[in-house]
Amino acid sequence: MRDSNLGVEVEVGVCPNEAPRSPVWGPLRTPPITCGGLSLALELPALIRQLREAWKARRGGPRGPERSQASTWVESEKEEVEEVKHDVEDRSGHLKADGRLNTGHAGVLLVERRGSYPLIDLRILKTSAQQGEVEAGTRRKMKRLLSFQRYCHASRLLRGLVPHTPGSLHLLDDDYLGQAAHMLSKVGKWNFDIFLFDRLTNGNSLVTLMCHLFNVYGLVHHFQLDMVKLHRFLGMVQEDYHSQNPYHNAVHAADVTQAMYCYLKEPKLAEQLSPLDVFLGLMAAATHDVDHPGVNQPFLIKTRHHLASLYQNTSVLESHHWRSTVGMLRESRLLSHLPADMQDMEQQLGSLILATDISRQNEFLSTFREHLDNQDLDLQLASHRHFILQIALKCADVCNPCRFWELSKQWSERVCEEFYRQGDLERKFDFEISPQCNQQADSVPAIQIGFISYIVEPLFEEWLRFTEPSPLSQNMMGHLYKNKARWSPESRRGISEDKF
Numbered sequence: 027m028r029d030s031n032l033g034v035e036v037e038v039g040v041c042p043n044e045a046p047r048s049p050v051w052g053p054l055r056t057p058p059i060t061c062g063g064l065s066l067a068l069e070l071p072a073l074i075r076q077l078r079e080a081w082k083a084r085r086g087g088p089r090g091p092e093r094s095q096a097s098t099w100v101e102s103e104k105e106e107v108e109e110v111k112h113d114v115e116d117r118s119g120h121l122k123a124d125g126r127l128n129t130g131h132a133g134v135l136l137v138e139r140r141g142s143y144p145l146i147d148l149r150i151l152k153t154s155a156q157q158g159e160v161e162a163g164t165r166r167k168m169k170r171l172l173s174f175q176r177y178c179h180a181s182r183l184l185r186g187l188v189p190h191t192p193g194s195l196h197l198l199d200d201d202y203l204g205q206a207a208h209m210l211s212k213v214g215k216w217n218f219d220i221f222l223f224d225r226l227t228n229g230n231s232l233v234t235l236m237c238h239l240f241n242v243y244g245l246v247h248h249f250q251l252d253m254v255k256l257h258r259f260l261g262m263v264q265e266d267y268h269s270q271n272p273y274h275n276a277v278h279a280a281d282v283t284q285a286m287y288c289y290l291k292e293p294k295l296a297e298q299l300s301p302l303d304v305f306l307g308l309m310a311a312a313t314h315d316v317d318h319p320g321v322n323q324p325f326l327i328k329t330r331h332h333l334a335s336l337y338q339n340t341s342v343l344e345s346h347h348w349r350s351t352v353g354m355l356r357e358s359r360l361l362s363h364l365p366a367d368m369q370d371m372e373q374q375l376g377s378l379i380l381a382t383d384i385s386r387q388n389e390f391l392s393t394f395r396e397h398l399d400n401q402d403l404d405l406q407l408a409s410h411r412h413f414i415l416q417i418a419l420k421c422a423d424v425c426n427p428c429r430f431w432e433l434s435k436q437w438s439e440r441v442c443e444e445f446y447r448q449g450d451l452e453r454k455f456d457f458e459i460s461p462q463c464n465q466q467a468d469s470v471p472a473i474q475i476g477f478i479s480y481i482v483e484p485l486f487e488e489w490l491r492f493t494e495p496s497p498l499s500q501n502m503m504g505h506l507y508k509n510k511a512r513w514s515p516e517s518r519r520g521i522s523e524d525k526f
């Protein structure tokens with residue numbers, strides 16, 4: 027078939043030598059791209075180059091100094107980044123056609139995806155004359171994207187996939203990436219400092235961590251995931267977290283994911299888990315608070331927020347996190363190649379994310395206790411493994427008081443800051459101030475002692491029993507008791523305020 031738009035001879039359609047339902051299409055494999063015994067995958071780069079040349083020729087090549095300046099930069103990048111960029115351009119083109127494209131300051135092309143995910147024309151942003159006009163927020167997001175591109179290069183380089191020839195790579199922050207890579211080698215340690223990791227990855231801790239863990243577990247290979255789709259999906263998830271939230275932001279998601287990884291490695295659990303369990307556990311951890319507005323469910327209900335009516339005042343936030351994740355999975359088409367029976371992953375993901383609803387704490391805790399008392403947990407059963415994944419995710423979500431004091435204290439201050447912001451809003455609009463949200467009445471130590479006593483301690487005591495008890499569980503309980511003591515009034519009387 028001839029593609030008349032490009033003026034290039036391209037054979038498309040069903041390959042005559044390949045039966046459409048060939049048995050080599052196994053359950054978890056993408057169809058092999060072969061024709062006449064030759065792998066088209068080998069020919070694909072050449073084909074893409076040919077198409078791109080034709081495409082460039084039709085657009086008339088570089089135009090003006092701005093374009094040539096940008097082109098110089100773009101040309102110096104490796105081919106993979108070129109493809110990502112063209113992907114972005116293509117998508118911008120589609121959205122422009124949809125009439126959904128906005129042109130921001132300095133000609134920056136922005137498409138607001140659920141209000142938080144911009145698509146940026148990297149060529150335009152690179153020109154120094156226009157950089158000054160770009161809004162600070164946009165520049166931060168651009169910096170993240172550029173850093174992420176560099177991470178893609180570096181990770182390929184570290185795995186030996188790209189030969190390092192002088193001038194072939196432009197890693198502006200080699201030192202930081204080196205330190206981030208070093209931290210990843212210790213990602214299974216409980217003292218992992220997610221705040222430092224986030225700084226070293228230039229705000230890309232969630233994407234970087236997830237890519238690394240997917241590689242560690244061989245999930246990309248097992249589920250035959252398309253790396254471009256995976257990066258796009260994770261980028262969407264990270265951007266959909268609200269960076270202005272002191273607590274419910276992408277760093278919290280990365281922290282929960284790292285904790286989840288530690289729990290998945292527990293000897294009691296590790297050998298029983300299937301690749302699907304691991305995939306779901308990590309995905310649920312990474313997405314469990316996506317697009318969190320920084321206020322709680324009662325606030326959404328009393329302000330008659332549309333999400334509260336949409337989800338009928340029940341698990342409003344958790345339902346929104348789940349449905350947003352499903353939306354992004356479908357938009358990225360990350361799992362679209364999987365057989366139909368794998369598509370119930372969306373439901374399983376929902377069941378895990380909905381378990382993080384703190385109002386269902388007692389329901390989960392009593393079932394967990396019952397299983398442990400009766401010693402009837404059988405991890406050969408998929409349903410029991412799923413239940414333990416729910417518990418593990420709940421533990422990971424509230425594990426801050428089980429971390430080292432320096433990390434734990436930062437999280438405590440952040441969550442209280444978010445509560446106080448809600449309280450300030452409630453005061454401003456003459457609503458009754460929610461419990462723990464009144465900065466004048468609710469101190470950080472009092473909030474933390476209540477949270478530890480009623481939520482964290484009962485849950486981790488059962489988790490300790492479940493792990494029989496593992497060194498990690500004992501370590502976590504040690505930190506929990508010490509941190510609780512440091513927040514207690516008796517202990518605080520002996521320590522000056524500035525140490526808190």
Ligand SMILES: [Zn+2]
Pocket residue numbers: 278282314315423
């Ligand atoms: Zn959370």
